[in-house]
Amino acid sequence: MFVRRSFAVIAAASALCAVTAPAASARAAGSAAAAPGSAAAPAGKLPDGLYGKSDPKYDGVWRQSVALLAQKAAGAKPAAEAVEWLARQQCDDGSFTSYRADPGAECDAKKTPSDTNATALAVQALSAVGGRGGTVRDSLDWLESVQNEDGGWGYNPGSPSDANSVSVVIGAYSAAGRDAERIRKDGDSPYDALRKLQLGCDADESDRGAYAYQPGKKGELEANGDATAAATLAGFGSGLLVGAREGDGGGTAKGKARKQRPLEPPKCGKDGKDGDGKLPGGRTEAAEAGAAYLAAVLKKGGGHLRAVTPGAEGGPDYGNTADAVIALAAGGHRAEAEKSLDWLAGGLGKWDKSRNDPAAIGGVMLAVHATGGDAAKLGKTALLERLNATGPRPARMPDADGGGNGEEDGGDFTKWSLVGAGIAAGAGVGILLSGRRKRQGL
Structure with missing residues (x-):
């Protein structure tokens, strides 16, 4: 999910090994729902096993990971060559970068710096498909070795922690069956890093519970829907494949959505304050506050979030809306999640990326799965078939009942x-x- 940044910011991060990251940045490196669409097709032949037809320089590992997760969510068995392509992208130290054109060559920290986001999502995907325990352990060890002093992570090692990066790493530990709460640096956990980015009781009432991507120059926090969706999902202890853990098959054709739970807005004092201005409660209360914020913003927007990317401000943000659906469903807020999923179903025809972008298609599939539906489709749209058309066909397709026992190996x-x-x-x-x-x- 998540970790959304504009194409330009991704390029800057890759070149400078740093995150410029404005608080209201658009989606980072190929989030769960959308990869950068401005990347031109590469001059040479695309690697065998890779999903997507555009240049993978900035999002190859991300979109591949989303594709594999989405296939697992739909009950399909990913092609061996697709899994192998992803695993071979790992560097010797356990990290992943956005894309390695030559997996046989040593990783070059200057040309292709290690990327916490790509590493964390690769962990989620490889945990789901199974059989890659060594690769997963090496990546988790690397992530722990580059943890910031505040308990979080930035896009590249050493860069300031941001809500999206912290959240996708929490999802990686969760997918691998490990408690991120125990991964600490100087006593601080990843959840401590997230709480520092959450707007509390001293914020405007409409913004309470939201998360900022990063603090502003003066330490101010600005509510960000993308960051809030990411942090809320992490607060509920989940990766993108909601309900999945290593060893349970990585998800089924129909999601394991929780029973409907009422929203719980943050409880602040009568004067709008509470102690030092922070929200009361622990990790669960923080996630619930984030969910309440998301639900309110979605309702105000008519079922969707609005884009903040330059040139698209104010328009519908399909990718972040899918992310918000996953986060709400992970917390058991199915009624709110399904309303926005219905909006997505009606708007897919207007979203160009939903036709052939594996990260965009996969993100919607994961949203369907999170709400308990059949991830292979949304309404009359055959999502799994669209995804399969962008890369290797799965080794096994789900049968008509979604049981995962369909056509295998051609x-x-x-x-x-x-x-x-x-x-x-x-x-x-x-x-x-x-x-x-x-x-x-x-």
Whole structure:
């Protein structure tokens, strides 16, 4: 999810190993719902196994990770070559960068600096697909080694903590079955870093519970819908694949949405203050306050968040709206989440990225999954088929009931089932049928 920054900011981060990050920045490196659309197609051939047709320089690992998570959410088994491509992007120290054109060469910290966001989302994806425990452990060890003194992370190692980066890393630990609360630096946890970025009881009532991306020059905090969606999801202890943990198969065709829970706005004193101005309560209360803020902003916007990117200010922000749906659903606020999902269903036709951008398509699929729906589709839109068209077809597709037992490896399952049925009906040669099934591992 999340970690959204404009294309220009991503480029600056890659070149300078630092985050310029305005508090109201637009989406960072290929968030869960949208990758930078201004990237031109690369001059050379795209790598085998990669999803998406645009230049992967700034978002290759991110969009690949979202694609794999979305396929798992839909009950599909990702193609081996797609998983292998992602795993091979890892550097020797355990980190990932946005994209490595030559995975066989050593990572160059100057040309392709390590990226906490790409690393964390790769962990989430590889935890979901399973079988990559060593890769996951190395990445988590690296993330812990570059943790800031305030308990958080910035986009690149050593850069100031921001809400989006902290949140996607929390999601990585959660996806791997580890409690981010225990990952501390000088006594501070990632949740401590997030609380420093949350607007409290001393803020305007309409902004209480929101998160800022980073503090302003004078330490002021400005409410940011993108950062709030990211931090709220992290506060509920989840990664993008809501309900999934390592070892449970990485998600099912239908999400594990929680029962409906009422929203709980922050409880501040009668005068609008509470102690030192901070919100009362702990991590759960902080997440609930973030959810209440998101729900209020979505309702005010007619079901969606509004864009803050230059040139698109005030227009609908499809990607961040999908992120907000995931965050609300993770907290059990299904009614509010489903209202915005309905808005997405009606607006997909106007969102160009939803046609062929794997991160955009995958983000919507993850939103559907979070609310308990079939991630393969939204309304009449076949999301899984759209996603598959941008890269390798999954090794196995979900069946019509979403059980994950459909066509495998180019249709062999279906082909041999029909052959076997004919043989059994015509000649009753069960031994031959059994042999064929055994050779296929069925």
